[in-house]
Amino acid sequence: MLVTPKIRSNICLNAHPAGCAQEVRRQIEYVKAKKAARAGTASDTCVESDVSLKSESSPRFVLVLGCSTGYGLASRIAAAFEYGADTIGVSFEKEGTETRGGTPGFYNNMAFDKEAKAAGVNSITINGDAYSHEIKKRVIEEIKKLGKKVDLVIYSLASPVRTDPDTQELYKSVIKPIGRTYEGKCLDIIAEKLTEAKAEPASEEEIATTVKVMGGADWKLWIDALTDSGCLATGCTTLAYSYIGPELSHAIYRDGTIGEAKKDLEKTARELDLDLQKKIMGHAYVSVNKGLVTRSSAVIPVISLYLACLFKVMKANGTHEGCIEQMERLFAEKLFAGGEVPLDDEKRIRMDDLELTDEVQKATVANMNAVTEENMAEYCDLAGYKHDFLSANGFDVDGVDYGLEVERFDMV
Numbered sequence: 001m002l003v004t005p006k007i008r009s010n011i012c013l014n015a016h017p018a019g020c021a022q023e024v025r026r027q028i029e030y031v032k033a034k035k036a037a038r039a040g041t042a043s044d045t046c047v048e049s050d051v052s053l054k055s056e057s058s059p060r061f062v063l064v065l066g067c068s069t070g071y072g073l074a075s076r077i078a079a080a081f082e083y084g085a086d087t088i089g090v091s092f093e094k095e096g097t098e099t100r101g102g103t104p105g106f107y108n109n110m111a112f113d114k115e116a117k118a119a120g121v122n123s124i125t126i127n128g129d130a131y132s133h134e135i136k137k138r139v140i141e142e143i144k145k146l147g148k149k150v151d152l153v154i155y156s157l158a159s160p161v162r163t164d165p166d167t168q169e170l171y172k173s174v175i176k177p178i179g180r181t182y183e184g185k186c187l188d189i190i191a192e193k194l195t196e197a198k199a200e201p202a203s204e205e206e207i208a209t210t211v212k213v214m215g216g217a218d219w220k221l222w223i224d225a226l227t228d229s230g231c232l233a234t235g236c237t238t239l240a241y242s243y244i245g246p247e248l249s250h251a252i253y254r255d256g257t258i259g260e261a262k263k264d265l266e267k268t269a270r271e272l273d274l275d276l277q278k279k280i281m282g283h284a285y286v287s288v289n290k291g292l293v294t295r296s297s298a299v300i301p302v303i304s305l306y307l308a309c310l311f312k313v314m315k316a317n318g319t320h321e322g323c324i325e326q327m328e329r330l331f332a333e334k335l336f337a338g339g340e341v342p343l344d345d346e347k348r349i350r351m352d353d354l355e356l357t358d359e360v361q362k363a364t365v366a367n368m369n370a371v372t373e374e375n376m377a378e379y380c381d382l383a384g385y386k387h388d389f390l391s392a393n394g395f396d397v398d399g400v401d402y403g404l405e406v407e408r409f410d411m412v
Contacts (some may be wrong), residue, residue, distance in 0.1 A: 002403070002404075002406070003016045003402075003406050007190055010188060010304065012390065012395070015102065015103060016393065017107045017188035018400050018404075018406070019396075020104050020107035020111060021110070021114075021332075022394075022397045026397070026398075027074060027077050027102075027324040028081050028115055030092035030324050030325070031077055031078055031082045031137070031324065032081055033398075035082045036079070036329060041201055057335075058073075058085075058336045059079050059085040059086075059151055059336065061085060061086050061087075061146075061149065062076070062087045062152040063087070063139065064156065065130050065154065066155070066157040067090060067091050067112075067154075068089070068091035068104075068106070068108050069104060069105045069108060070158070071326070072091070073323070074326070074327035074328075075156065076112065076154075077112065078328050079331070080116055081115075081119065083331070084138050085152070086146075087122070088124045088139060089112070089125045090125075090126045091125075091126075093106040093127055095104040095127070104393045122146075122204070127164070130218075131163055136165075136222060140225065140226065140231055144229075149231060149233035150226065151236050152236065153226065153237075154238075154240050155219045155239065157218065158294075159213065160172065162215065169352075170246070172213065173261070173380050175211040175258055176200065176206060176252075176257050177199055177251050178201055178207060178260070179201055180201055181199065181200055182198070182256075183197065184199045185197070185302065186301050186305060187240060187308055187380070187385075188229075189382070189386050193373055194373050194376075197302070199252060211264050214258060214261035214265070214267025215260075215261045215265055216267065217268075219272070220272060223275075229274075232280055232282065236280055237283050237335065238276070239287055239349075240268075240269060240284075241286070241287055242287070242288050242348070243288065244262075244288050244356075246306065246355075252300065252301055261353070266347075269285060269347070270284075272284035273285070285341065285347070288348050288350050288354045290321055290326055290351060290355045291303070291307050291310060292307070292323060292326075292388070293385060305371070305380070307385060308380035308382065308385040309380055309381075311381035312367060312381040312384075317359075319354045319360070335349075367380070376405045
């Protein structure tokens with residue numbers, strides 16, 4: 001059968017296996033090209049499994065929690081194909097079957113494992129609930145089987161729900177403001193229309209449950225379990241991802257329920273950093289990344305319009321980055337560049353430095369104030385936003401013939 005995107009309420013409900021695989025290969029090729037450029041060689045002379053860029057600080061064995069999409073997938077690709085690191089990836093994805101398609105992350109994982117094997121890089125992908133004790137134990141068993149210790153742990157889980165592994169209580173996160181109602185314009189990228197969105201303030205219970213899902217509690221459980229089991233190498237670094245965004249979005253994001261969770265994540269990072277320094281001379285950081293089109297950002301009020309206007313400005317400036325560009329730069333220029341990792345006053349790595357310049361923000365806000373449904377193409381990067389939205393599910397990817405029927409959903 002032919003596979004075409006099924007979109008409802010700014011969410012794409014299906015995925016194209018070949019498109020997901022091609023997008024993974026595109027990200028791998030980008031990393032290999034950057035590796036060659038940084039090494040001062042031509043990309044066509046760079047051997048796939050070559051690890052000449054390795055230094056004492058570069059990663060050799062990496063655990064990625066939330067490895068299947070977005071920043072987690074890009075982190076795994078950067079670790080494996082720029083540094084030759086072995087990886088274990090954990091994600092909770094729906095598998096494809098003979099008659100029903102799987103999630104984008106399922107196909108991304110299959111494609112990554114296939115490309116890693118071809119490049120001579122070891123990879124283990126575990127499909128299961130990363131919040132559970134069962135998966136933590138399974139990962140620890142796999143690490144011990146390999147007889148190696150992990151030197152980088154990426155925490156990039158982005159589930160809207162979390163089951164507490166001790167109490168089995170289910171927590172659900174919400175995207176709401178705190179203290180007052182929030183109203184603003186939203187962009188329906190498929191219909192190319194502007195709509196007005198309104199979000200009522202969160203209750204105290206909703207704030208607390210969002211922190212339970214998206215805060216630092218599970219990250220700490222993982223690091224404690226890995227440390228106690230002796231799975232972390234001396235000097236191991238762990239990293240979680242966050243977003244702050246512009247002032248115009250703070251009411252719904254940084255000062256809202258998600259922001260409270262991210263503040264908890266940052267507090268956890270500072271606590272883990274002190275603990276790891278004492279135990280294994282390690283470090284814990286939060287990387288504040290640039291705003292990008294993800295499965296979650298597409299449904300947050302105002303964010304979709306902001307991103308479309310932001311992309312227009314940053315592409316004109318030549319400073320736009322996607323997930324893989326961000327993670328490659330994070331690894332090569334921040335984490336593993338040698339010397340101390342550059343941090344802001346709150347001990348965070350700032351990868352949103354290009355997004356939040358005064359020049360970019362002023363131009364983006366001007367675009368948002370000027371945009372109407374009649375002049376969207378002038379002030380918004382409609383094509384770029386729509387491409388990112390679709391390619392995250394394997395659609396609108398260069399090099400894929402969408403006119404070909406997909407015979408087996410579980411093949412890439």
